[in-house]
Amino acid sequence: xxxxxxxxxxxxxxxxxxxxxxxxxxxxxxxxxxxxxxxxxxxxxxxxxxxxxxxxxxxxxxxxxxxxxxxxxxxxxxxxxxxxxxxxxxxxxxxxxxxxxxxxxxxxxxxxxxxxxxxxxxxxxxxxxxxxxxxxxxxxxxxxxxxxxxxxxxxxxxxxxxxxxxxxxxxxxxxxxxxxxxxxxxxxxxxxxxxxxxxxxxxxxxxxxxxxxxxxxxxxxxxxxxxxxxxxxxxxxxxxxxxxxxxxxxxxxxxxxxxxxxxxxxxxxxxxxxxxxxxxxxxxxxxxxxxxxxxxxxxxxxxxxxxxxxxxxxxxxxxxxxxxxxxxxxxxxxxxxxxxxxxxxxxxxxxxxxxxxxxxxxxxxxxxxxxxxxxxxxxxxxxxxxxxxxxxxxxxxxxxxxxxxxxxxxxxxxxxxxxxxxxxxxxxxxxxxxxxxxxxxxxxxxxxxxxxxxxxxxxxxxxxxxxxxxxxxxxxxxxxxxxxxxxxxxxxxxxxxxxxxxxxxxxxxxxxxxxxxxxxxxxxxxxxxxxxxxxxxx
Numbered sequence: 001x002x003x004x005x006x007x008x009x010x011x012x013x014x015x016x017x018x019x020x021x022x023x024x025x026x027x028x029x030x031x032x033x034x035x036x037x038x039x040x041x042x043x044x045x046x047x048x049x050x051x052x053x054x055x056x057x058x059x060x061x062x063x064x065x066x067x068x069x070x071x072x073x074x075x076x077x078x079x080x081x082x083x084x085x086x087x088x089x090x091x092x093x094x095x096x097x098x099x100x101x102x103x104x105x106x107x108x109x110x111x112x113x114x115x116x117x118x119x120x121x122x123x124x125x126x127x128x129x130x131x132x133x134x135x136x137x138x139x140x141x142x143x144x145x146x147x148x149x150x151x152x153x154x155x156x157x158x159x160x161x162x163x164x165x166x167x168x169x170x171x172x173x174x175x176x177x178x179x180x181x182x183x184x185x186x187x188x189x190x191x192x193x194x195x196x197x198x199x200x201x202x203x204x205x206x207x208x209x210x211x212x213x214x215x216x217x218x219x220x221x222x223x224x225x226x227x228x229x230x231x232x233x234x235x236x237x238x239x240x241x242x243x244x245x246x247x248x249x250x251x252x253x254x255x256x257x258x259x260x261x262x263x264x265x266x267x268x269x270x271x272x273x274x275x276x277x278x279x280x281x282x283x284x285x286x287x288x289x290x291x292x293x294x295x296x297x298x299x300x301x302x303x304x305x306x307x308x309x310x311x312x313x314x315x316x317x318x319x320x321x322x323x324x325x326x327x328x329x330x331x332x333x334x335x336x337x338x339x340x341x342x343x344x345x346x347x348x349x350x351x352x353x354x355x356x357x358x359x360x361x362x363x364x365x366x367x368x369x370x371x372x373x374x375x376x377x378x379x380x381x382x383x384x385x386x387x388x389x390x391x392x393x394x395x396x397x398x399x400x401x402x403x404x405x406x407x408x409x410x411x412x413x414x415x416x417x418x419x420x421x422x423x424x425x426x427x428x429x430x431x432x433x434x435x436x437x438x439x440x441x442x443x444x445x446x447x448x449x450x451x452x453x454x455x456x457x458x459x460x461x462x463x464x465x466x467x468x469x470x471x472x473x474x475x476x477x478x479x480x481x482x483x484x485x486x487x488x489x490x491x492x493x494x495x496x497x498x499x500x501x502x503x504x505x506x507x508x509x510x511x512x513x514x515x516x517x518x519x520x521x522x523x524x525x526x527x528x529x530x531x532x533x534x535x536x537x538x
Contacts, residue, residue: 116515121147242291293359
């Protein structure tokens with residue numbers, strides 16, 4: 001082959017190689033350009049995920065205020081990712097009521113948690129299926145009259161403009177719908193943080209009002225145990241009036257050595273109370289009722305099983321269950337020195353709410369919540385100290401106690417301490433309750449009050465209604481500032497009061513207590529958390 005022909009062939013090969021190289025470079029550049037657009041799409045989806053999570057969490061903090069929750073979610077969406085130039089009007093927002101899955105099922109809501117844990121309002125009625133469940137919680141649609149939602153779900157889909165892909169006919173891409181749901185409080189599951197809890201239950205004679213009030217309260221206390229987490233919460237049980245542990249019942253009436261009822265209510269009364277003429281000596285103004293305000297100490301074995309396996313149950317062998325199960329209302333007739341005269345009066349023990357709250361406070365401050373068989377919960381953080389205080393009536397203090405009784409360091413019980421406004425439900429006994437509450441809150445104790453029945457209409461003289469006093473006792477402010485207490489016997493007011501974010505809960509009747517106790521436990525944690533429920537949040 002001639003040299004000239006070889007030269008021509010080499011030149012043709014060089015031209016073909018250049019053409020192939022040019023085509024390959026074009027493909028590589030197109031791929032690189034498309035890869036940059038794909039990377040941009042992935043980046044914006046990830047950034048959108050962070051913005052949507054921020055929106056959901058911000059919204060959940062404002063719950064149960066639905067209007068503020070929706071508004072906050074939209075504002076946080078655009079403010080947390082300004083580079084994305086998101087349009088808050090395109091954020092899809094839905095509200096739900098998150099409750100536990102009913103024991104023994106996988107997709108049925110526990111209707112007993114409505115309206116205690118949250119109130120879905122008119123958007124859902126009992127018997128209606130849940131929107132979705134994940135094996136532990138179910139989401140109920142929430143909204144309309146009476147709604148107090150605890151979960152917000154936000155969703156956003158963004159169109160992303162491509163830079164290079166339009167050259168090959170792909171001008172835009174989409175992130176797809178990015179969803180996030182956040183819940184506030186207990187959210188149907190067990191209370192998640194370490195707590196030292198003293199539950200005080202009213203067993204004064206007024207609880208035996210001819211209805212099923214007392215039985216309902218006892219069942220409500222048992223149901224409440226199912227909302228607690230035995231790994232993180234220890235629970236003690238107290239009573240109003242005092243009780244004592246016996247072989248037959250751990251919350252029995254105090255008795256003397258012979259087994260009969262005490263002839264008087266007091267453990268420190270060396271002098272026979274005079275029926276006429278001679279008044280009780282002034283030194284006998286220091287009194288301690290027989291029995292204990294907290295007869296069953298801290299325990300954590302109050303449940304068996306697990307919610308994850310749908311077999312959570314109250315442990316009927318536990319001391320706290322047995323104390324609740326055998327609890328009876330107080331019907332002892334006792335002798336005491338009348339506040340006005342000092343002479344003997346025989347009647348029931350009255351409703352010494354200030355003394356009961358003081359007894360619970362002294363227990364929670366002076367009793368270790370770990371060790372001696374109790375779990376070490378340090379890995380969960382420092383336990384909060386909480387008193388859940390339930391009563392159905394106005395305080396009534398029977399005797400004239402020394403003013404020194406209004407002190408957490410004094411072991412004596414509290415009675416009337418001077419002045420002229422004394423008697424059943426009047427100002428002095430209510431003021432004593434407020435004074436003890438102020439001292440307890442100054443020690444970092446959270447007080448939750450539950451008022452049922454007569455507290456809705458009873459008065460405390462110049463201190464106002466009993467329900468208002470209980471609201472002040474539970475107020476997060478140490479001074480006991482007013483709360484939003486309302487008369488729960490009026491239609492619609494129960495849901496209003498129990499969703500206002502304070503620590504006072506009301507029930508129109510004892511039949512409502514089951515959900516009210518659950519709501520009280522739920523309120524102990526104001527934390528928010530993300531939840532994943534198939535079909536709702538990814």
